[in-house]
Amino acid sequence: MRDQLADALKAGAGADYVEIRLQRSASTHLSYRGREIEQVGRATGLGGAVRALVKGGWGFVCFNDLADLRSSVELAVHQARLVGREESRFAPAEPVVDSVWPALGKDPRLIPLSEKKRLLDEYNEVIWRTSDKIQTSIIRYHDLSRFSYFANSEGSYIEQEMVDMSLVIVAVARDGGDVQQAFLSRGSATDFGALENLHAEVEDVARRAVRLLSAQPVKGGTYTVIIDPRLAGVFIHEAFGHLSEADHVYENERLRELMQLGRRFGPPELNVFDGAAVPGLRGSYRYDDEGVPAQKSYLIREGVLVGRLHSRETAGKMSEAPTGNARAINYQFPPLVRMTNTAIENGTVPFEDMLADIKLGIYAKDAYGGETTMEMFTFSAAQAFMIRNGQIAEEVRGVNLTGNVFETLANIEAIGNDFRWNHSGGGCGKGGQSPLPVDEGSPHIRVRNVVVGGE
Numbered sequence: 001m002r003d004q005l006a007d008a009l010k011a012g013a014g015a016d017y018v019e020i021r022l023q024r025s026a027s028t029h030l031s032y033r034g035r036e037i038e039q040v041g042r043a044t045g046l047g048g049a050v051r052a053l054v055k056g057g058w059g060f061v062c063f064n065d066l067a068d069l070r071s072s073v074e075l076a077v078h079q080a081r082l083v084g085r086e087e088s089r090f091a092p093a094e095p096v097v098d099s100v101w102p103a104l105g106k107d108p109r110l111i112p113l114s115e116k117k118r119l120l121d122e123y124n125e126v127i128w129r130t131s132d133k134i135q136t137s138i139i140r141y142h143d144l145s146r147f148s149y150f151a152n153s154e155g156s157y158i159e160q161e162m163v164d165m166s167l168v169i170v171a172v173a174r175d176g177g178d179v180q181q182a183f184l185s186r187g188s189a190t191d192f193g194a195l196e197n198l199h200a201e202v203e204d205v206a207r208r209a210v211r212l213l214s215a216q217p218v219k220g221g222t223y224t225v226i227i228d229p230r231l232a233g234v235f236i237h238e239a240f241g242h243l244s245e246a247d248h249v250y251e252n253e254r255l256r257e258l259m260q261l262g263r264r265f266g267p268p269e270l271n272v273f274d275g276a277a278v279p280g281l282r283g284s285y286r287y288d289d290e291g292v293p294a295q296k297s298y299l300i301r302e303g304v305l306v307g308r309l310h311s312r313e314t315a316g317k318m319s320e321a322p323t324g325n326a327r328a329i330n331y332q333f334p335p336l337v338r339m340t341n342t343a344i345e346n347g348t349v350p351f352e353d354m355l356a357d358i359k360l361g362i363y364a365k366d367a368y369g370g371e372t373t374m375e376m377f378t379f380s381a382a383q384a385f386m387i388r389n390g391q392i393a394e395e396v397r398g399v400n401l402t403g404n405v406f407e408t409l410a411n412i413e414a415i416g417n418d419f420r421w422n423h424s425g426g427g428c429g430k431g432g433q434s435p436l437p438v439d440e441g442s443p444h445i446r447v448r449n450v451v452v453g454g455e
Contacts, residue, residue: 001159004069005151011073012153015052015080016088018073019152021289022048022066023331025144026109030117032124032139040117049331052076053313055084060334091315091322093292095155100286102163105191108143109163116141119195123202127171130206133213135174140425141195142166146330156291164188164282164437166425167195169202173209180212180397182382183368187425189282189437194423208383211395218384218396218454224361224413225401225450226354231381233422233440234367236272237342239377239405242430244274244299244307245325245337246314258375258406263305266409269347272300274309276324276340281421282437283340290326290335297323300409311337329433336431343441347415354414354446361387362452364399378402378453400453408447416443 005020012018025045031038050072052059059079061072108116120139127137143165150158166187173180184205188194227235242248249255275296276285285294290312299307310318311326314337326335355363363385370379384399385392419441427435 001149002151002157004066005149005157008069008073009151009153011070012052012077015054015077015153017053017090017153018077019051019150019290020048020069020073021328021331022149023146025146025330027142027144028108028113028116029140029142030120031141032120032137034136035124035128037117040113042113047331048072049334050076051334052080053088053090054080056086056088057082057084058334059083062332089313089316091310091312093154093290093312093322096287096291096293097157098159098286100158100160102161103190104163106193107163108165108192109145111192122199123169126199126202127169127206130203131173131210133173133175133210134171134206135179136172138168138170138172140168150287150289150291152291158287158291160285160287162189162285165192165195166427168425169205171206171209173206173213175213178213180209182206182208182212185424185426187282187423187437189284190280212397215395215397217398218362218452220452220454222449223452224358224446224448225452226361226363226387226444226446228363228365228444229418229420229442230366230422230424231364231379232344232442232445233342234370235377235379236344236442237339237428237438237440238370238372238379240272240299240409241274241339241342242372243375243405244309245339246308246310246318246320247337249308250314250317255374259305259308261305261307264303265300265305265406266303266412268302269415270300270303270409270412271298271345272343273298273345274325274339274342278341281341281439282423283439285340288324288326288335289328290322292322292324292326294324294340297325309337309339311335327436329436333433336433338430338436339428339438341421341439341441343419343421344415344443344445346417346419346443348417349414351416351418351444354416354444355387355392356390358387359389362396362399363387363392364401375405376403377405398454402451402453408450411448411450412445413448414446416445419443
């Protein structure tokens with residue numbers, strides 16, 4: 001394959017840069033709605049893409065037949081010449097020749113489809129036997145294996161295999177006109193066993209959905225809020241991580257002003273990083289889709305903005321170094337600047353100490369989702385409790401956290417000593433490419449003056 005790709009790249013002579021990605025994939029998915037299985041499927045794929053750069057202009061061509069390889073290179077270069085009008089700014093990267101294989105525990109490719117279905121049947125039955133107030137359930141399972149070849153005009157040749165698994169379980173409870181839901185999300189890049197033996201957690205999901213029917217709506221106001229590691233991880237990914245993607249920064253003058261390196265964003269205890277070099281996570285890999293080695297890149301160090309995430313193009317345009325964050329969801333898309341595994345680093349404060357002096361506050365856990373617009377955000381907590389006189393008190397619902405990400409980071413009062421990765425089964429979306437495997441992590445964090453929507 002290496003010789004075949006090298007020969008095809010010769011058709012791109014005269015271009016500033018050319019790359020070829022080939023991918024062979026296989027996937028399985030199962031989904032349930034209510035008591036019935038809704039969909040079962042297996043799929044395989046084979047295809048590739050060529051990307052060419054000429055005078056700052058890009059050409060991009062997809063194909064599904066290797067016989068089209070050389071002509072696809074010629075077409076991508078032709079397209080790039082049609083749009084290229086300036087000097088290409090593309091950061092240098094050392095050529096790499098390597099083969100990468102995942103270190104797997106229980107390989108999902110070796111698990112029969114019938115066994116996967118049996119496990120999901122058990123989880124679904126756990127939900128339905130929990131309470132007669134369960135109205136419906138939703139279960140989605142997906143696994144993907146992909147073998148990729150990458151070669152470029154600079155001499156890189158990389159073979160890389162990845163495996164990814166995700167599981168999302170939702171329980172919906174109803175009492176009259178009141179409908180509430182709770183969910184469980186799990187994912188893994190290394191071990192199907194991470195999705196097994198979750199029966200107790202699934203039962204807790206169903207019980208939480210039922211409990212929310214009797215929980216009182218939170219009273220809106222401004223509170224000191226303790227945010228659990230799962231919600232804090234989602235917050236740092238959604239509200240801050242996307243602002244750190246250099247294509248957004250380069251293209252938006254206002255964002256360039258907001259995201260100036262050296263600006264203080266939080267207390268000295270605050271450290272935020274992103275990195276595919278952290279092993280074993282859903283956003284981990286050895287090389288990105290431009291063949292750049294993965295790194296652990298600090299975005300905030302000791303409260304100060306020190307970095308951002310780059311492709312080779314954004315790094316060249318901003319005179320900074322590539323960070324290995326060029327990712328495409330598959331061969332049908334060109335790489336974009338994307339997060340990998342984004343996290344707030346561990347602090348030193350025990351959870352009990354965070355609680356101790358809060359007379360009236362909120363403990364917010366996990367996230368249903370949210371919205372971000374530039375520096376403004378809104379997140380819905382999946383579970384929340386009042387804090388009264390240093391103790392976790394009654395459960396409440398309808399907790400929506402709203403604010404400005406920079407003000408929120410500045411208002412962090414304490415960072416916990418209980419860091420963990422989310423290992424969720426969700427994914428990140430950008431530029432029509434979704435869901436891209438990522439992970440988020442954090443310890444508990446305590447934030448003052450958080451605006452909480454409610455009654």
